[in-house]
Amino acid sequence: MAPAASSSAPSFSSADALLSSFRFERVLSEDPRALLVYLLGTAVPEGQSERAPCILKLEKTPYAPDEAPSLATPGAWSKLQTVTCNDIYSTSLAWFAPGRTTADVQILSICPATEKHVKKYSMQVSRLVRETPELYETVVKPYMDSLSPSTISWVYNILDGTAEAENVLYRDDDPETGFVLTPDLKWDQKTLSALYLLVLTQDRTIRSLRNLRTRHLPLLRKIRQECERVAMERYGIEKGELRFFVHYQPTYYHFHVHIVHLSYLSFSGITVGQAHLLDDLIDSLSLEVEASNSGGPAPLQSWFERRTFTYSLGVEHPLYALLKEKGA
Structure with missing residues (x-):
């Protein structure tokens, strides 16, 4: 029979506490197609005094269904930059304007992270x-x-x-x-x-x-x-x-x-x-x-x-x- 559940408190009670404590060390891996990156660093879990290995996963969130119409208007963006225009095609870069109702990025964390976690999220051959x-x-x-x-x-x-x-x-x-x-x-x-x-x-x-x-x-x-x-x-x-x-x-x-x-x-x-x-x-x-x-x-x-x-x-x-x- 499996043991009873752990009663340990969460390492961090808020994203502010997590990011304020996080010290970046290196990029473990990234996936340009899925728009996510794994970062390795250290952080001090709440209630503790020593730094521990910490992994952050940052992933860009999908567009909300009701958000789509507004994306085709200039007001949705704080900055627009045209990269190229050729015949019927064009490419531009855009930065979200303040006040977007949906989050831009989802942040997941593992702290303290074990060596197994580090290996799992590192770029490696399969x-x-x-x-x-x-x-x-x-x-x-x-x-x-x-x-x-x-x-x-x-x-x-x-x-x-x-x-x-x-x-x-x-x-x-x-x-x-x-x-x-x-x-x-x-x-x-x-x-x-x-x-x-x-x-x-x-x-x-x-x-x-x-x-x-x-x-x-x-x-x-x-x-x-x-x-x-x-x-x-x-x-x-x-x-x-x-x-x-x-x-x-x-x-x-x-x-x-x-x-x-x-x-x-x-x-x-x-x-x-x-x-x-x-x-x-x-x-x-x-x-x-x-x-x-x-x-x-x-x-x-x-x-x-x-x-x-x-x-x-x-x-x-x-x-x-x-x-x-x-x-x-």
Whole structure:
């Protein structure tokens, strides 16, 4: 059983406090397409006296739907600069005028940041690995077991209602089929075309999709049904506009489901090999049930125990070196 939730207070209570304390060291990585950058520095968490490693993610926010008409007027900009004009084409640069109702940039922070965080958000080369069931048992599972429970204390804080309770969209406390639905931190909670929701299951024994069994079908089906209902009632988004998927390898080992708007494509989390559609997981487990009910011999292991998963890992990821040593 997983440990109880951490009761530690947030490192910073406001963006002003965070940025006033932050001292820049270097750029970890940047993505011109997604308009984001990761900065490494140090900061002094509130209530402490020593500086700690701190990562800032700065990402330009999408335009609000009701903002679009005003963008085509001179008053929306404090400065306009023409770069080039040629026949029917022109290019200009523009600076937002003061008083814009939507934020220009979203700022996320991790403090204190660990070496694992620094490696994760640094620019690095990735390689494909093939994780057989044997490699899972001998390499991946021991690696998971070696991680400190504190790495997912933030998950337990949400599940236990001690953090982000005001943001929860749906809560079901059933220990087997319950879950919490909340906006992902990457979403500004305004731009529907960039909607990003996160499901955290109450069952703390499911660490990744490797642990999924046919007994989890009611949970997976409830996630799909209830989240579609909440998205429709709260945001007017129909079920055909949502993409449900699970990562493998996941960033953290507590089973969770990502839900994004079908229009949201400008992020790496939907890469083939990493993202597995929830519908496909449900279908695979349903076929297991059908096979066991058909009169034939039941498989000794679940489909997700028997599968070889192919996915990419950054070469700085600690798991990559372990798998490479075994020839993955």
